[in-house]
Amino acid sequence: KQEVTQIPAALSVPEGENLVLNCSFTDSAIYNLQWFRQDPGKGLTSLLLIQSSQREQTSGRLNASLDKSSGRSTLYIAASQPGDSATYLCAVSGDYKLSFGAGTTVTVRA
Amino acid sequence: GAVVSQHPSWVICKSGTSVKIECRSLDFQATTMFWYRQFPKQSLMLMATSNEGSKATYEQGVEKDKFLINHASLTLSTLTVTSAHPEDSSFYICSASKLAGGWYEQYFGPGTRLTVT
Numbered sequence: 047k048q049e050v051t052q053i054p055a056a057l058s059v060p061e062g063e064n065l066v067l068n069c070s071f072t073d074s075a076i077y078n079l080q081w082f083r084q085d086p087g088k089g090l091t092s093l094l095l096i097q098s099s100q101r102e103q104t105s106g107r108l109n110a111s112l113d114k115s116s117g118r119s120t121l122y123i124a125a126s127q128p129g130d131s132a133t134y135l136c137a138v139s140g141d142y143k144l145s146f147g148a149g150t151t152v153t154v155r156a
Numbered sequence: 157g158a159v160v161s162q163h164p165s166w167v168i169c170k171s172g173t174s175v176k177i178e179c180r181s182l183d184f185q186a187t188t189m190f191w192y193r194q195f196p197k198q199s200l201m202l203m204a205t206s207n208e209g210s211k212a213t214y215e216q217g218v219e220k221d222k223f224l225i226n227h228a229s230l231t232l233s234t235l236t237v238t239s240a241h242p243e244d245s246s247f248y249i250c251s252a253s254k255l256a257g258g259w260y261e262q263y264f265g266p267g268t269r270l271t272v273t
Contacts, residue, residue, distance in 0.1 A: 050199075077259065089162075089249055089266040090200075097259070135199070142188065142253070144262060148199040 048073045052136055052147035060155050065123040067150045069136030074114050081110050081121050082135040084149065090135065094121070126154045157183050160252050162265035169240055169272055176236045177268045179250030185230035186252035190262060191223075194247040206233050240272045 049072040059065060069079070078097045082090040094103045096112040096119070103110050107124040123130055133149040159182040169175050179189055188207050192200040204225050206212040212225035222244075224236040233252075237244055247269050251262040 082264075087247075087267070087269065090264040092261075092263075095261065137200075142260060143202060143205070144190075144200075144251075146199040146201075148197070151197075 048076075048138060048140055048145040050136060050138055050145050050147040052134075052150050054150060055148065056151045056153075058153040058155060059126055061126060061128060063126055063154075065121075065126050065130070065152060065154075067121040067123075067134050067136075067152070069119040069121070069147055071117045071119075071138045071145070073138075073140060074117050075140060076114065077139045077141075079110075079112050079119050080137045080139070080144070081108075081119075082137065084133045084135055086133075093134075123152075126152075128154045128156045130154050158252075158254050158256070158261075158263040159183050160250065160263050160265040162248075162250055162268050164268060165266060166269040167271070169270070171241055171272055172239055174236055174238045175240055175270060176234055177248055177250075177270075179233045179235070179252070179265055181231045181252040181254075181263070184252070184254050186254060187230065188253040188260075189227060189233040190251045190253070191225060191233075191235050192249045192251070194249060194267075200249060203235075237270065240270070242272045245270055245272045 080095045081093045094110040109122045133151045135149045136147040137144040163178045191203045204212045204214045206227035214220045227233040249267040251264045
């Protein structure tokens with residue numbers, strides 16, 4: 047059974063600092079890995095999807111890397127802003143199912 | 157686009173009653189829809205996978221007689237929580253699967269907050 051772990055569980059940084067969020071998974075046989083953003087009481091917003099054959103994906107200030115052999119992914123958010131405050135979830139796709147981590151709750155202080 | 161809606165967005169019901177939650181894919185047809193539940197500060201846990209026109213596949217530990225899933229069309233799946241109890245209070249999120257860029261990607265609804273009193 048796939049286990050997905052996200053460290054740290056919570057993170058508080060001053061505005062402008064770069065964010066580094068980590069995700070690890072136990073079974074490297076994945077199709078892809080996806081990062082989501084979740085605001086309190088809301089659904090999920092997809093941020094980046096990395097195919098298993100890819101090493102990284104970038105979108106604006108966001109960059110996600112994938113090392114499938116070691117079972118790790120990292121989400122970098124450059125020059126953080128208060129609007130980046132949210133919970134970030136990592137999910138890996140094996141077969142047709144998604145397995146989620148518990149998330150990292152980020153607070154960016156103005 | 158790939159928009160998924162859920163209705164209602166929140167519901168409060170009394171213990172022992174049943175509640176139905178709808179999940180719709182608004183601008184695409186989804187052969188597969190998924191139902192998740194999320195407890196506070198915890199991850200999303202897959203409850204079941206539903207395919208249009210067939211019975212849902214439930215994850216281990218999920219009571220299929222309690223959580224009834226119907227996927228009557230390519231754009232609509234419903235989750236009915238029967239004889240709800242306070243421990244069923246949770247955030248329920250659905251997703252719909254669409255072929256995008258050569259793989260199936262899940263698009264998530266906004267979630268439904270269920271409170272059982």
